[in-house]
Amino acid sequence: MTKEQIKDTILEIIAQIIPDEDLSNLKGDIPIREQVELDSMDFLDIIMELRKRYGIEVPEDDYIQLATLDSSVAYLEPRMREL
Amino acid sequence: MAARKPNEARIVITGIGLAAPNGNNLTEFRKSLLAGKSGIQKFNVRYMGDVLAGICHFDPLKYQKKKDLRRGTRAGSIAIYCAQEAIADAKLDLACLDKSRIGVYLGITEHGTVETENEIYEIKQFDYDVKYWSHHHNPRVVANNPAGEVTLNMGITGPHYTLGAACAGGNIGLTQGLQMLLLNEVDLALGGGVSESTGSFGIFAGFKSEGALASHPDPEKACRPFDKDRNGVVVSEGGCIFVLERLSDALKRGAKIYSEIVGYSINSDATDFIFPDKERQIQCIKLALNKAGISPEDIDIINTHGTGTIEGDPVECKAIRELFGEYPYAHINNTKSFIGHTMGAAGALELAGNLPSFEDYTVHPTINLDHLDPECPLNNLVINEPKKIDKVDYILNNSFGMLGINSVVIVKRFEE
Numbered sequence: 001m002t003k004e005q006i007k008d009t010i011l012e013i014i015a016q017i018i019p020d021e022d023l024s025n026l027k028g029d030i031p032i033r034e035q036v037e038l039d040s041m042d043f044l045d046i047i048m049e050l051r052k053r054y055g056i057e058v059p060e061d062d063y064i065q066l067a068t069l070d071s072s073v074a075y076l077e078p079r080m081r082e083l
Numbered sequence: 084m085a086a087r088k089p090n091e092a093r094i095v096i097t098g099i100g101l102a103a104p105n106g107n108n109l110t111e112f113r114k115s116l117l118a119g120k121s122g123i124q125k126f127n128v129r130y131m132g133d134v135l136a137g138i139c140h141f142d143p144l145k146y147q148k149k150k151d152l153r154r155g156t157r158a159g160s161i162a163i164y165c166a167q168e169a170i171a172d173a174k175l176d177l178a179c180l181d182k183s184r185i186g187v188y189l190g191i192t193e194h195g196t197v198e199t200e201n202e203i204y205e206i207k208q209f210d211y212d213v214k215y216w217s218h219h220h221n222p223r224v225v226a227n228n229p230a231g232e233v234t235l236n237m238g239i240t241g242p243h244y245t246l247g248a249a250c251a252g253g254n255i256g257l258t259q260g261l262q263m264l265l266l267n268e269v270d271l272a273l274g275g276g277v278s279e280s281t282g283s284f285g286i287f288a289g290f291k292s293e294g295a296l297a298s299h300p301d302p303e304k305a306c307r308p309f310d311k312d313r314n315g316v317v318v319s320e321g322g323c324i325f326v327l328e329r330l331s332d333a334l335k336r337g338a339k340i341y342s343e344i345v346g347y348s349i350n351s352d353a354t355d356f357i358f359p360d361k362e363r364q365i366q367c368i369k370l371a372l373n374k375a376g377i378s379p380e381d382i383d384i385i386n387t388h389g390t391g392t393i394e395g396d397p398v399e400c401k402a403i404r405e406l407f408g409e410y411p412y413a414h415i416n417n418t419k420s421f422i423g424h425t426m427g428a429a430g431a432l433e434l435a436g437n438l439p440s441f442e443d444y445t446v447h448p449t450i451n452l453d454h455l456d457p458e459c460p461l462n463n464l465v466i467n468e469p470k471k472i473d474k475v476d477y478i479l480n481n482s483f484g485m486l487g488i489n490s491v492v493i494v495k496r497f498e499e
Binding site: 017018019020041042044045048051052 | 148149150153154209214215217218219
């Protein structure tokens with residue numbers, strides 16, 4: 001996957017988890033949870049979706065890496081590059 | 084006659100919210116019951132294929148966001164819809180109420196079965212590796228879930244819990260609400276019952292293994308209590324929640340009063356896991372009559388529990404014949420013949436469907452009764468067509484469940 005594809009995938013997963021939110025203006029460098037209503041259980045849904053879809057395990061210590069859209073892409077790119 | 088109670092000790096129904104397979108509110112539901120309109124359809128269930136079931140068609144997004152639906156349960160969703168509709172029907176504005184003095188009491192037959200089956204199905208595709216088990220599982224399956232989802236949705240901070248009472252749950256949720264008002268624990272009670280049983284293949288499969296799952300080429304004819312060709316239960320989902328208030332409060336705000344709850348009783352057969360017991364049913368009905376301070380001849384309508392099983396229906400008919408046989412005044416009907424068995428919702432939903440009789444003096448029928456079982460004769464059984472009657476002052480509602488739990492509620496035409 002390219003970085004753009006990874007970003008689209010993350011957005012698609014978030015859209016599935018919080019379907020009532022408008023994600024079109026989500027800024028890449030601001031924490032996602034500051035821009036949309038996404039609580040800790042929703043965040044765990046993102047982790048679960050990555051596990052189910054791509055077999056990617058995100059250790060708890062790395063959760064902070066998924067705070068913004070940009071940092072998520074940077075963190076996941078080495079893990080999803082070959083997909 | 085019982086001594087006249089003060090208005091603070093009289094509990095009345097002032098709002099009704101319901102979801103039935105043949106109606107999304109009382110007006111629609113009643114119209115279907117008088118028109119003979121069934122709500123039973125073909126329904127595909129995991130591992131079983133097409134079965135017959137009663138499915139509700141209300142719009143869950145009327146009161147919930149899509150995210151709430153994803154996170155919560157179907158029972159929670161049904162409960163929220165019914166609770167919101169009941170409050171609206173009672174013409175109450177939640178913003179003006181002390182939400183710490185509202186209680187939510189919902190009868191359930193079971194809860195968690197649907198969600199657990201879904202999770203097991205989900206992890207099966209990952210070779211049962213439990214790291215794929217949802218973190219949403221526990222809040223979905225705790226037994227208070229349907230009532231708790233109501234409080235989350237409506238910001239109610241008073242007590243909430245469910246009452247596990249098999250198929251007597253609806254009557255018992257209503258009774259619990261009444262009791263909490265009498266104890267002055269709350270000022271407004273949301274009492275009733277809900278069921279999401281159609282989401283569980285295990286419930287259908289369990290009835291099938293018992294030889295008690297209804298089948299018929301025409302889904303609408305499958306549920307046929309008291310008919311000699313009946314062959315079992317039609318599993319349905321549904322919900323019904325009543326707004327209950329002390330009469331003094333209801334009068335103060337000029338509320339519309341559907342009826343007064345004057346009799347209620349709960350007892351146990353202590354005889355069998357599934358088969359009912361006539362003597363305890365009689366005892367339960369007598370307890371409710373005593374509490375209401377009335378006699379069998381005072382009852383105008385009896386809504387039967389009859390589920391359409393070979394074994395169960397004749398037992399209830401015998402109980403009714405023994406108690407009411409000498410007083411052939413009560414007209415008798417059955418709501419499950421239209422909507423199937425809505426399990427935890429049944430008692431509440433079936434009572435609601437009969438309440439308009441206080442105004443229209445009409446008894447909705449029992450449908451699908453083509454050949455009365457000789458084991459099930461009843462005086463004034465209203466068969467296939469609604470019937471006008473001259474007097475409707477008291478309605479008695481039977482609701483019985485597995486493990487031998489019996490419940491009876493008696494409501495009275497409201498008079499100051």
